[in-house]
Amino acid sequence: MIEIEKVRKSFGPLEVLKGIDLTVAKGEVLTVIGGSGSGKSTLLTCINGLEPIDSGRILVDGVEVHAKSTNLNKLRQKIGIVFQQWNAFPHLTVLENVMLAPRKVLGRSKAEAEAEAEKQLKHVGLGDKLSVYPARLSGGQQQRMAIARALAMGPSYMLFDEVTSALDPMLVGEVLDTLRLLASEGMTMICVTHEMKFAREVSDRVAFFHQGIMAEIAPPEELFGAPKTAELEKFLAATH
Amino acid sequence: MFNYSFRWNQAFQSLPDMLQGALVTLEVAVLSMILGILFAILLTSFRLSGNRVLRGITTTWVEVARNTPALFQIYMAFFGLAGLGIAITGWTQPHLGFAVDLRLSPYVALLAGITFNNAGYLHENFRGALKAIPDTQTRSARSLGMSAPQAFGYVVMPQMLRISFLPMTNQFVWAILMTSLGAVISMNSDLFGVTDNLVKINFRTFEMFAIAAVIFYVMTKIVTLSARLIAARLFRY
Numbered sequence: 001m002i003e004i005e006k007v008r009k010s011f012g013p014l015e016v017l018k019g020i021d022l023t024v025a026k027g028e029v030l031t032v033i034g035g036s037g038s039g040k041s042t043l044l045t046c047i048n049g050l051e052p053i054d055s056g057r058i059l060v061d062g063v064e065v066h067a068k069s070t071n072l073n074k075l076r077q078k079i080g081i082v083f084q085q086w087n088a089f090p091h092l093t094v095l096e097n098v099m100l101a102p103r104k105v106l107g108r109s110k111a112e113a114e115a116e117a118e119k120q121l122k123h124v125g126l127g128d129k130l131s132v133y134p135a136r137l138s139g140g141q142q143q144r145m146a147i148a149r150a151l152a153m154g155p156s157y158m159l160f161d162e163v164t165s166a167l168d169p170m171l172v173g174e175v176l177d178t179l180r181l182l183a184s185e186g187m188t189m190i191c192v193t194h195e196m197k198f199a200r201e202v203s204d205r206v207a208f209f210h211q212g213i214m215a216e217i218a219p220p221e222e223l224f225g226a227p228k229t230a231e232l233e234k235f236l237a238a239t240h
Numbered sequence: 241m242f243n244y245s246f247r248w249n250q251a252f253q254s255l256p257d258m259l260q261g262a263l264v265t266l267e268v269a270v271l272s273m274i275l276g277i278l279f280a281i282l283l284t285s286f287r288l289s290g291n292r293v294l295r296g297i298t299t300t301w302v303e304v305a306r307n308t309p310a311l312f313q314i315y316m317a318f319f320g321l322a323g324l325g326i327a328i329t330g331w332t333q334p335h336l337g338f339a340v341d342l343r344l345s346p347y348v349a350l351l352a353g354i355t356f357n358n359a360g361y362l363h364e365n366f367r368g369a370l371k372a373i374p375d376t377q378t379r380s381a382r383s384l385g386m387s388a389p390q391a392f393g394y395v396v397m398p399q400m401l402r403i404s405f406l407p408m409t410n411q412f413v414w415a416i417l418m419t420s421l422g423a424v425i426s427m428n429s430d431l432f433g434v435t436d437n438l439v440k441i442n443f444r445t446f447e448m449f450a451i452a453a454v455i456f457y458v459m460t461k462i463v464t465l466s467a468r469l470i471a472a473r474l475f476r477y
Contacts, residue, residue: 048383077385087380091398101384104394146380153384 007056018212034209080150088134120148140171251447261434276358305360314353318425346427369403409467
């Protein structure tokens, strides 16, 4: 379970999170929508401790992320994150990209890591690209590799930060299909996205962020069908 | 009047000795590059560590290495350190009961001086290469649970070494040429030292140094050409 309590966060004079309260249960798929600068991506990087917070707290399985005593490297093993920019490690082959962290962080043997990496890569449809360097892959393939790389650590939670925003429109579908697959397998996911159709389809709940505040949160039919705030109405009108 | 007559045959008789010297030169250059790269990586991690003392070490090293003559650096490794050892011994002798011996052999002093110079310049090569690697690479590595040193060692450093590979060969060439500065600290087994010694015996000054220059030239050419071949294989991605 991910519990977010009264989280505030500023970048200099700009407050990007103005007291967020949110709980994500095991197995839930939550999508977060909202305009740029609404704080949705920042929230994700706060959840796995890549960004510090100013006040409030975030608990992942009861462990406080920003407590001094928390071993972040250990905590991050159970929180996979995939970014808008996929960040393949260019000097490693696809297989090596996925094997690296399990080997170095989890101490897996080469054979074990290789088997797991192969499994994950097949899972995201890259079984035939194992020995290729990332530069030879399309954006969509690189993004799927990044997903496999995060999955190979065996995370309990997956955070997706606008994973299709930097992609060619032609390639968005294949990445969304991968996310759908994960959701159907019961992975706990938080997806920040601009794909409304996708949000409507896979989410258990959808949260709408506006200027650092979580303005609305509801199951998709409710949120898209009957927006309560003028901001959400405006946002939905603009994205359709 | 000018009555120097060329005697190439006599000079060429020294060729085997000079080639032997060339091997020593190459050995010093290779070792100074290996050590220089290791020290440059260390200096880079000092700089990135955020610790003020460690960063200070890097800044001082790089500033001195790049802004003083290489000759001075080699001189300091030989005479300077020896003098420092004598001074330390002098100050502390009654309590210490043994001498602090910082005298290095010419070979080691030359190696130390060139290594010092290499590390300073290579650090700057690395700094430039790091600028070409997006921060998000580190971020991704950290988000997979890697510690900061792991992210640097497994993700950033390999890319850094590849980007700075060709600039590094420049430094390698420079290291080969710097070995000739060993002359000032009585180094006599390298190419320049061997040549200089033989000239004192056979007086074929022009011929001998011309041959030495050609050997230097061939060595550096081989280095740059093979570096290009290796780079073509390395930069597969």
